[in-house]
Amino acid sequence: MASAEGKVRSRPQHVGQHNFPVVDNCLHIGGQPITTLAERAGDRAFYAYDSSVMSQRVTELKAQLPSAIQLHYAIKANPMPAVVQHMSGLVQGLDVASGAELAVAIATGTASADISFAGPGKSDADLRAAVAAGVIIILESSTEMHRVAALAGETGTLPKVAIRVNPDFELKASGMKMSGGPKPFGIDAEQVPEVMQVLANLPLDFVGLHIFSGSQNLRPESLIEAHDKTFDLALRLAEQAPRPLRWLNIGGGFGVPYFPGEQTLDLKPIMHNLQRLVDELLAAMPDVEIVMELGRYLVAEAGLYVCQVSDKKVSRGQTFLITNGGLHHHLAASGNFGQVIRKNYPVCIGNRVTSDTLENVSVVGPLCTPLDILGERMPLPAADIGDLVVLFQSGAYGFTASPHLFLSHPPPLEFLV
Known part of the structure; x- marks a missing residue:
């Protein structure tokens, strides 16, 4: 230089x-x-x-992704309505993190059962909109669980809910670590069984779990380790769930290279390991829908x-x-x-x-x-x-x-x- x-x-x-x-x-x-x-x-x-770069990325990913995994787009990565509309035609579902994102998702025509709403500190307006829309509400705390149950009583509905789990492990070498230790996201894994017992007696339709541990990761070995622990945790928690799991969101975390020396993520070992884990999970829970939620990986390079x-x-x-x-x-x-x-x-x-x-x-x-x-x-x-x-x-x-x-x-x- x-x-x-x-x-x-x-x-x-x-x-x-x-x-x-x-x-x-x-x-x-x-x-x-x-x-x-x-x-x-x-x-x-x-x-x-x-848009063609986005389409190509999704096509290439789906060619390697186990067929039993449903691919969702995390709108927070890029919520431009035109982008979300395009992505909705490529993936099986959408994940939102605010009431405004929920409105964008609904406008695409995506089925409510294929939209999930995550994020701590949802407002009353957020929860009312989610209940009215019939989307899956990701519960981030026991307090939020009771707030949704109260809305169910007011509206005479049976909201679909999943528990976001804060696991006792993290996605190593990730750009943003979102699990392990004290976190504002989700309910600590060791508290989830007790929360599920309470949930069983509330007017809520419990569908499953959301286990997300980090983002922007370029190391296959780290993602493989996190996937191993995610599926193991899901199986253990399922044994104490009030009813069989119908939905499991395993998060995403796939990174893209930004800086000199960074390499494109090698998907082959990740997908090989995921196929094994999916087969084992479906043998135990044949009716569960497995979701992978990706945002940055699908749109950043476009x-x-x-x-x-x-x-x-x-x-x-x-x-x-x-x-x-x-x-x-x-x-x-x-x-x-x-x-x-x-x-x-x-x-x-x-x-x-x-x-x-x-x-x-x-x-x-x-x-x-x-x-x-x-x-x-x-x-x-x-x-x-x-x-x-x-x-x-x-x-x-x-x-x-x-x-x-x-x-x-x-x-x-x-x-x-």
């Missing part, structure tokens, strides 16, 4: 770029040049999602975030590309959404993808904070005002995971192509 003042001769390679062709040195998405979408966006930064260079300056030997985007649009890329040590997302100049001459630059946004960084000291083709900076791997936890109101700049647009 060259010094800040110098230039290097090379061709940059980017994680995720294989999904998007380059024609006449311009990045294309959905069969059109990125510059065409930029014209539609005017002076606004934007996200663009390629998305781009695009912003425009509005200024270029050199400060004490370091070159900065200042853009109309930033952390208020893409918090994860700025490094402020869970990264301990900030790393660069894969970046390119969309309208001049390759060049024999690269500059070492930092890409920043317009905000008055040193945290507003999209790329730090990266070798990129020499760019100027008006050029397009593109961040790959941006289809999940981008638009809705970012603080759009921070400093009151315009929010980004979204396109599904």
Whole structure:
């Protein structure tokens, strides 16, 4: 890598770029040049999602997934209504984490029995909407269980419920650990038998369990270990359930590579092990529906975030590309959404993808904070005002995971192509 003042001769390679062709040195998405979408966006930064990449990912996954496992899309990864509508036609169900997401899910026409609603701290309005819709409500606490039972009494309905279990193990090496130890998510595994005994006497239709241990994992051995423990725990808890399990959500956790050195997740050993576990579970409980819930894995690599260079300056030997985007649009890329040590997302100049001459630059946004960084000291083709900076791997936890109101700049647009 060259010094800040110098230039290097090379061709940059980017994680995720294989999904998007380059024609006449311009990045294309959905069969059109990125510059065409930029014209539609005017002076606004934007996200663009390629529906064909999403479809291909689901097709490839289903080809290896045990046939007895139902694939659900976790809307929280990308709740854009057009994206959810597209995904609903590819998967067997949807998982939501808010009343607003529930409304989006219902609008797709997905059957209520194939929609589940998880998340701690559901409001009364959330629970009323879930009961009215007839979806599976994932109980996160005994208090929530009694609240749903009270609504059942008021409405004369029999809500479908499942218990979210906080297991006594975690998904090792995951980006976000959501189990093991004290957690706000679910009911501790050792407390579940007692809660199920109480549930047996309430006006609730108990369908099963939700066991989710972590996300963004790229290590097959970690996922295999977590799956082994998940199925074992499910079998043990099923023995103490008030009625036979009809539904088991084993979560997801499949990761995608973002940074140099990370490799695409090898599915083969994971799926081989899952087939064994599924066969054993169905031998014991032949009527149970097994659900795998994935979000990021299905949509992250289908998305781009695009912003425009509005200024270029050199400060004490370091070159900065200042853009109309930033952390208020893409918090994860700025490094402020869970990264301990900030790393660069894969970046390119969309309208001049390759060049024999690269500059070492930092890409920043317009905000008055040193945290507003999209790329730090990266070798990129020499760019100027008006050029397009593109961040790959941006289809999940981008638009809705970012603080759009921070400093009151315009929010980004979204396109599904």
